[in-house]
Amino acid sequence: MEMTPPSRRLGCGRDIDQVWDGIDREPDAHERGCPFCTAARADLRRLQDATRSLRQEELDDPALEPSPGVTERILAIARAEVRRGRRLPLDRPGPDQTSDLTVSEQAVATVIRRVGDRAGRVEIRSCAVRLVDPGDPSLATDLAEDAGDAAADVPPGIPSDVTVSVRVSVLSTAGNRASIPAVVQELRDGIIGAVRQEVGVNVVQVDVVVEDVHGD
């Protein structure tokens, strides 16, 4: 099975290069209904427009011709930027406040994907992270110390609450028969712990959908 490197995948699992390859055509059925691809296409369009503008400036003024390797740098940064997605507040903002400290949705998704990689028999195909509305009493916690219990490195304030949704594929072989409930529970615990430790926000809900189980 050919795997797309995690660093090139959008939250829906699609390779950013695949979206870029189709930027000049109409969006396909998946892209039309996918918020990750819709946002990525919009960002890539802006990059395309900016690149065209820069190219025109170079034609007008040859002194502006970029050095070799600049295209590679532009594409590297563009790929990274498009993948990063939304920025989530690290501290729970108060009413009508915005948080000045944020983390990219992609960074959180990467932490979550690594949990699956470490588990060995789980491939996380897609991952979505959503901020919990502090006004939602069914999900929001009020435990300022909760996220800090695991370490003494506790900043002031209340960390944000997030929910995580993942779609996974589970490897179950003759020598390593998987109990789906056990795998899901292990994955859920791993995600909560990793996000708390590496990101510092509270995961208040993890939805896991096992899309398929495959063997040798």
Add this chain to the structure above:
Amino acid sequence: MTELAGTADRAAKPVAPDEVLPAIAAAVLAVPGVTALSPTLSSAGLRSVIHRRATDGIQLVTRTGLVEVDVNVATAGTRSARAVAHEIRDRVGAELRSHGSTPGTIAVSVLTIGETTDQPPLG
């Protein structure tokens, strides 16, 4: 400071004395858990990609006498992004005050955790 496309409005005056921006970059990179500054196209513009600088990833502007700072970083994952972001904000504020400036909003974004930053080396 010449490249603030997308961040500075007409009322905002870029300020980046040569000694302040490198000092702030050094303060950010000295925070445990920070692995790199992360330049962004939207904040710095395409020009910054062509003419890379060691301080890319940090933008400063002054608004009504306050110095506002936007910092984008990658972290190692060995320490929580939240703890790192808080310490960056504290250190940048202290650095500005030590240079006689009054800090305004100091925004910190952790763009990458525990992996390479997709950024080719300077050069």
